[in-house]
Amino acid sequence: MELSPKISRRNFYSLLWHAGFLSLSKPFMDVDTVVPSMLVDAGGTAVQVGVLTAIMVGGANFTQLIFAPFISNFHYKKKFLLIGINSRIFSLLGMGLMLLYSSFLSHSLIIWFIFLLISVFSFSGAFANVSYTDILGKSVLTESRKPFFSMRQVINGIILFGSALAAKYILGLTGYPDNYGYMFIIAFIALFIASLGFWNIDEVIPSKLPVKTAKHFFTLIKEEWKQNPRLKYFLGFINTMGISISLLPFIILFGKEMYQTGAGSTGWFLLIKIGGSVLTGFLLFFLAGKYKYRYLLLGSALLSLASPLFLLLPFQIPSLIVVFFFGGIIYTAYTVSMNGVLLEISGTTNRSLYTGIAGAGNILPALFPLVGGWIIKHLGFEIFFGLFMIVVFSSLFFIYKMKCKK
16 A cells, blocks of 8 residues: 555654653653662662663663564564553553552662663663654655654653653652652653554555574675665764763762752753753754754764763852753754664665664663773773763764765
């Protein structure tokens, strides 16, 4: 069946429905502020923060390399999208109930449950993302993609800011663990409503890329590597710039250790981060059709390099606020540009394959938080920030070589 303007429009608004309610849920389960703050309040160490960040950021995305060969063998991907989103929904419910009834659990068991449920949440998200990228690429007309990305950012911005205010209020309403329990229950409800948008998608175009064995999958990757020179630079960029979105959990740890920040400060950091994200989303919406992904990538890299430098300023909490504001800008710019670049360098039949290949680009983002936690514990934050800046600086080379045209 052909993708008609009517079906494209239906899918367009179904995907926006999901994006809107997803943005409503995000502040209540924010992986940069809420989750690491919850772990630290539960007694988590720097190494444990590093491990959890590795799972949430790089580790989960790396598993796309495993999921993609399996999903690529099917003409239609909607059922896998629903499996992934529903797994995330129930992990949020489990987290909320566990925290609300944590008085019946031992300290070590709480830590184990946090790791287990966050792992399910993160890995199921990676599983769903392989199908989501494929469906987005073939279920919305090409000329509607940039308007979709831009409109999604505007909707995200409007809803995110109000949701962040509510999350900040709830974080300060009660103490640990009830405040975090309420946060995850609200996130569960919002994500459940968001999933209804996926149920309404009409997937009409088949997109099967047969992958017989793991060896066959890596053969396909090798062929794409030879035929598409931009692919290796794309992977190089993800492996270097990708660590930028794993910085903020360590800034939460830095604030708690250096300035004894609490849940109230975490609420402010969350609000500031989302403020930066909202502002960036609106700017990209109004500049839709005028900006190029290349300059978006370059700008986010330069802001990432500048972020640790602000911690050297003798302003304590204000310097942290600047870093979280930059973090919101970086996250939005990185997300919008990477989605666009992935669609630009891939085709309809191999999009699931490319999503899986992109997972291989998360080797360093998966390892860096693990190494970072060890470095902070044994060598201090200064060495950690220095290594972070060196890796991000190397991403400038890959930005130049990718030569994004759109």
